Amino acid sequence: MKLTMRTIITLIILITIALPILAVDDNEYIGKKNAAIAKAKEGDGFINATPPDYQNAAIAYENALDRFKDLLADANPADSLQLQIDVLIKNLSVTNRSAGNFEEALDFLDQRLAKTPEDESLYLQKFLILKEDLGKEAVGVKMLEEYLTTHTNVRMATQIANYYYFRAKDYKSAVVWFEYIQVNNPELDANFYKNIISAYKKIKNYTKVIELSKEYLTINPPESDVVKTYKSIGSAYKSQKDSKNTLIWYEKYLEKKQDPKVALYVCNQYYKKKSNDKTIKYANMVIAKNSKKLVAYFLRGVAKFNKGDKEGAKADFMIAKEDPKYGVHAQKFLDSMK
Numbered sequence: 001m002k003l004t005m006r007t008i009i010t011l012i013i014l015i016t017i018a019l020p021i022l023a024v025d026d027n028e029y030i031g032k033k034n035a036a037i038a039k040a041k042e043g044d045g046f047i048n049a050t051p052p053d054y055q056n057a058a059i060a061y062e063n064a065l066d067r068f069k070d071l072l073a074d075a076n077p078a079d080s081l082q083l084q085i086d087v088l089i090k091n092l093s094v095t096n097r098s099a100g101n102f103e104e105a106l107d108f109l110d111q112r113l114a115k116t117p118e119d120e121s122l123y124l125q126k127f128l129i130l131k132e133d134l135g136k137e138a139v140g141v142k143m144l145e146e147y148l149t150t151h152t153n154v155r156m157a158t159q160i161a162n163y164y165y166f167r168a169k170d171y172k173s174a175v176v177w178f179e180y181i182q183v184n185n186p187e188l189d190a191n192f193y194k195n196i197i198s199a200y201k202k203i204k205n206y207t208k209v210i211e212l213s214k215e216y217l218t219i220n221p222p223e224s225d226v227v228k229t230y231k232s233i234g235s236a237y238k239s240q241k242d243s244k245n246t247l248i249w250y251e252k253y254l255e256k257k258q259d260p261k262v263a264l265y266v267c268n269q270y271y272k273k274k275s276n277d278k279t280i281k282y283a284n285m286v287i288a289k290n291s292k293k294l295v296a297y298f299l300r301g302v303a304k305f306n307k308g309d310k311e312g313a314k315a316d317f318m319i320a321k322e323d324p325k326y327g328v329h330a331q332k333f334l335d336s337m338k
Contacts, residue, residue, distance in 0.1 A: 036067035054099035171202035206236040227256040260289035279303035294323035
């Protein structure tokens with residue numbers, strides 16, 4: 001930001017330097033104008049110093065501004081006083097921020113907005129001062145929200161959405177602005193999808209989580225995100241108690257990553273369905289990743305028992321009988337095979 005501000009100041013300096021001091025004569029108006037221009041050049045000198053002296057530059061520019069304003073009533077319509085006043089106000093809005101005079105910088109930005117109320121960049125400059133320099137991000141957000149009641153600006157909406165999501169933790173409000181961005185931005189990136197999907201999760205709108213997660217997959221995200229999204233969709237269906245679709249997406253996820261917790265859920269679902277081969281497949285996955293998960297031995301043992309593999313079932317039940325919950329059931333199977 002400092003580099004950007006210095007660039008802006010440099011552009012303004014070229015305007016003030018380009019104004020020659022008029023030849024001094026007995027005309028009082030010309031003498032006062034020369035004095036005003038000299039003050040503006042003095043401000044330029046402070047800016048060009050090494051290091052720049054923003055505080056004294058702001059003082060000099062404001063002195064020049066006051067002098068030019070005093071001359072307006074007597075100015076020739078063909079004169080350039082108003083142009084120079086506008087340049088100095090712009091210069092002061094930037095220089096004061098560099099000098100740490102944040103409230104003054106806001107005041108000069110307001111003066112610029114009074115003349116060019118449609119200049120969106122000025123609202124964003126005010127927002128950055130409120131957020132970064134004064135710690136008043138919430139005030140800046142309200143300002144941007146008011147502006148967006150009559151204008152469309154995705155960049156501003158992004159600032160608002162990020163505030164509500166990351167700082168205020170107001171996920172309902174964040175969703176409102178993420179939706180605004182979705183409607184008004186034809187090029188949605190991966191970060192947008194991650195944020196809006198996460199916000200919908202926070203407010204438990206799993207229908208939108210599923211919808212947007214599937215949409216995200218269509219933009220060819222990185223493979224690591226694809227894997228996470230498969231799991232996210234499965235979990236959203238699980239929250240909706242849609243076991244059929246939960247299994248579909250969890251199995252897609254497990255094809256990419258062997259997650260013992262998810263594998264155990266899938267294993268248990270197929271156990272309930274009496275799908276022995278699938279039960280064994282996912283029990284094997286659980287045990288391969290977490291051999292201490294004794295319930296997986298029990299589920300696999302039952303599936304093997306159902307398939308007629310008594311020896312395999314017995315081996316699993318011998319391990320599973322140590323499980324505090326399923327051990328008693330494993331023992332019953334063992335007793336039945338004596």
